[in-house]
Amino acid sequence: MHGAAIVGQNRQLARDVFLLSLQAPELARAAAPGQFLMLRVTSGPEPLLARPFSIHAVEGDDVGVLYRVVGRGTRLLAQATAGQRLELWGPLGRGFDLALERPLLVAGGMGIAPLRFAAQRLTARGARPRLLCGLASATGLGGLVEAVDECLTAQSCAVSWVTEDGSLGERGLVTALLDRALEGVDGVLCCGPMAMLRAVAEACGRQGVACQVSLEAPMACGVGACLGCVIPAADGGYLRACQEGPVLPAAAVDWPRLA
Ligand SMILES: Cc1cc2nc3c(=O)[nH]c(=O)nc-3n(C[C@H](O)[C@H](O)[C@H](O)COP(=O)(O)OP(=O)(O)OC[C@H]3O[C@@H](n4cnc5c(N)ncnc54)[C@H](O)[C@@H]3O)c2cc1C
Ligand code: FES
Structure with a gap:
């Protein structure tokens, strides 16, 4: 889904950590744990690339995003207020396999x-x-x-x-x-x-x-097109964190090549 979401709340939990609640019914219905969304603050003078964030919670029609302010995009996001529209697309990528008991x-x-x-x-x-x-x-x-x-x-x-x-x-x-x-x-x-x-x-x-x-690889497009997020794979090839991931079996990753 590519569209807009309305900010419900943008609550500061700690010095540089915020919990954003977005009214996004379609996303809330489709989201699975481990998937992410691309979010862009559309107000402001400069156009910004969208930034990837994990889906932290789904409550009814609301999707929660927990984020730390580290740079320009997240600083802008921290200023978002209730009722503001943000551009988003998602859910993206592959999430966790939850077929577990303990x-x-x-x-x-x-x-x-x-x-x-x-x-x-x-x-x-x-x-x-x-x-x-x-x-x-x-x-x-x-x-x-x-x-x-x-x-x-x-x-x-x-x-x-x-x-x-x-x-x-x-x-x-x-x-x-x-x-x-x-x-x-x-x-x-x-x-x-x-x-x-x-x-x-x-x-x-x-x-x-x-x-x-x-895996939180740096991502530009989030949809498999730019290859900016590739991760070395255990079979000698590469995996796109935004498409084949961000959740991967640990055994699928070539850890020495990733370091
Ligand atoms: C799939 C995925 C899910 C993510 N989920 C969350 C989340 O739920 N909450 C959260 O706070 N952050 C999350 N991130 C990281 C988040 O996307 C970055 O912090 C954000 O893009 C920074 O944007 P900025 O414009 O504020 O900073 P920028 O100005 O773009 O960068 C500031 C600094 O952060 C570093 N940085 C940027 N992106 C990343 C990254 N992906 N990994 C490591 N360092 C990075 C840059 O190298 C730079 O040093 C996720 C990233 C990915 C790929
Ligand atoms: S972020 Fe562009 S291919 Fe993954």
């Missing part, structure tokens, strides 16, 4: 964005997901932590926090806790920085647990 969701930082929607659909299917969520520090991110705890607990998804500075939950890296966390798990869904994805993929490989990774 999945572990592993998030690094903003990697939580697609995993909340996955948790929502997994519990609706009768699965019992758990979330392991890592942050460099929880300092200044209280609103984000609260929002994640609130919505995932409401979906009966147990949340464990890990922070590098020990400001919340266990101190350390998500990957250090993985071997223990993988016990009894029948699949892992993972989103976060590339180094974390690779470490999670390796840990899952060692324990024989199927792992799906959501």
